[in-house]
Amino acid sequence: xxxxxxxxxxxxxxxxxxxxxxxxxxxxxxxxxxxxxxxxxxxxxxxxxxxxxxxxxxxxxxxxxxxxxxxxxxxxxxxxxxxxxxxxxxxxxxxxxxxxxxxxxxxxxxxxxxxxxxxxxxxxxxxxxxxxxxxxxxxxxxxxxxxxxxxxxxxxxxxxxxxxxxxxxxxxxxxxxxxxxxxxxxxxxxxxxxxxxxxxxxxxxxxxxxxxxxxxxxxxxxxxxxxxxxxxxxxxxxxxxxxxxxxxxxxxxxxxxxxxxxxxxxxxxxxxxxxxxxxxxxxxxxxxxxxxxxxxxxxxxxxxxxxxxxxxxxxxxxxxx
Ligand SMILES: [Zn+2]
Numbered sequence: 001x002x003x004x005x006x007x008x009x010x011x012x013x014x015x016x017x018x019x020x021x022x023x024x025x026x027x028x029x030x031x032x033x034x035x036x037x038x039x040x041x042x043x044x045x046x047x048x049x050x051x052x053x054x055x056x057x058x059x060x061x062x063x064x065x066x067x068x069x070x071x072x073x074x075x076x077x078x079x080x081x082x083x084x085x086x087x088x089x090x091x092x093x094x095x096x097x098x099x100x101x102x103x104x105x106x107x108x109x110x111x112x113x114x115x116x117x118x119x120x121x122x123x124x125x126x127x128x129x130x131x132x133x134x135x136x137x138x139x140x141x142x143x144x145x146x147x148x149x150x151x152x153x154x155x156x157x158x159x160x161x162x163x164x165x166x167x168x169x170x171x172x173x174x175x176x177x178x179x180x181x182x183x184x185x186x187x188x189x190x191x192x193x194x195x196x197x198x199x200x201x202x203x204x205x206x207x208x209x210x211x212x213x214x215x216x217x218x219x220x221x222x223x224x225x226x227x228x229x230x231x232x233x234x235x236x237x238x239x240x241x242x243x244x245x246x247x248x249x250x251x252x253x254x255x256x257x258x259x260x261x262x263x264x265x266x267x268x269x270x271x272x273x274x275x276x277x278x279x280x281x282x283x284x285x286x287x288x289x290x291x292x293x294x295x296x297x298x299x300x301x302x303x304x305x306x307x308x309x310x311x312x313x314x315x316x317x318x319x320x321x
Contacts, residue, residue: 030054032178035081037092038065039296040157041112043307044167045085048174048188052181053083061298064271070094075101082106082177085170088113091154110173112166118152119223157293159224160196160203160311167192199311203229212321216257216285217266218276221292231318236265237275250279257283264321266290270297288317 034055036042046055058077059068065087078084079102086092088111099109156162171189175182207229215222220235236253257263257279265285267273271292280287291310300310 032082033080034083034085034174035078036084037086037095038063038294040163040293040307041085041087041166041170044112044163044170044192045174047192048167048171048185050184050188052178052184053174056081061301062270062295065092065294068092068094070098072101074098078102078107079104083108083110083173085110085112085173087111088118088152088154088156090118090150090152108173108177110169112169113154113156114169116156116162116165118154118156119227121150121153153220153223155221155292156224157307158222158311159228160200161228162224163307164193164196167196195308199308200228202312203315206315206319207231210319210321212262214260214262215266215318215321216260216262216264217290218273219268219271219292221268221294222266222290234260234262236279250275253279254283257285264288266317268292268295270295288320290314290317 031051032053034045034049034053036045036055036057038057038059039061042055042057045053049055056077058070058074059065075098078098084099084102084107086095086109089095156166167189171185174185178185203225210231213230214232214234215226216234216236218236220233220237222231222233222235225231226233234253234256236250257265263283263285264287265276265280266288267276268291269289271294273287276287279285291314293307293310296305296310
């Protein structure tokens with residue numbers, strides 16, 4: 001290659017990079033770009049967008065949103081998007097720092113749980129305190145100013161009814177950035193909502209007759225599910241999936257299992273289950289799979305698994321309790 005063509009090549013490469021960077025401006029005929037954080041948000045966004053938007057996930061399929069550390073590269077990806085959707089700042093701790101790096105005002109940012117009453121970190125509905133006006137106001141204040149102490153449980157998507165409210169928020173945001181296709185987004189949302197309502201009815205009907213309503217889980221992700229269907233959740237580890245209990249806490253858990261006469265422990269096969277294994281082997285409890293849906297692998301997606309198929313598998317497992 002001559003010196004001149006080398007220079008030309010690097011110039012063209014440079015143009016491509018710059019072009020990619022400003023693709024939001026230059027490629028006006030392109031589909032709107034939507035960046036989501038992790039699977040539960042990605043699933044809703046891709047269902048509602050259909051083929052009118054380009055929906056991506058910021059985290060890799062095997063990256064834990066509770067523990068994710070964002071990079072400057074992530075900020076660029078958000079900046080290049082028309083819409084950025086995340087679950088909740090109790091779930092994706094990294095979002096506030098990340099958004100402070102985003103320089104463009106052209107990206108609409110949506111917290112998908114916006115306007116939804118969240119359960120407190122202990123598994124109690126903040127709404128329960130609604131009649132005590134002062135307490136309620138105080139809790140809201142804590143939520144806004146105290147930051148990341150898991151005061152609220154972020155795992156809303158495991159209750160299909162709350163999940164459909166998130167879907168509605170996402171639909172509204174999509175209509176706002178792409179009003180020309182509002183009819184499609186509205187239709188896709190309605191289809192999704194009906195399916196979520198059906199799923200809820202199936203959960204209601206089948207879990208009603210469950211004899212042992214105490215479920216023991218590794219990761220405390222099932223607060224909303226328990227709240228919706230009259231179950232009691234006992235968690236071996238905490239609200240963050242990477243939180244490890246002490247030996248003392250494990251011993252306490254063993255006692256609790258004996259006391260409650262529970263002999264099943266639910267673990268998500270996608271999450272490290274050493275803690276649950278320790279408790280299970282010392283209490284002769286059986287380990288059963290229950291997905292938090294925080295991690296859904298690319299292989300599973302390719303095999304046709306999605307929120308609905310995995311939620312139905314979860315229901316089957318819950319019925320074995
Ligand atoms: Zn979680």
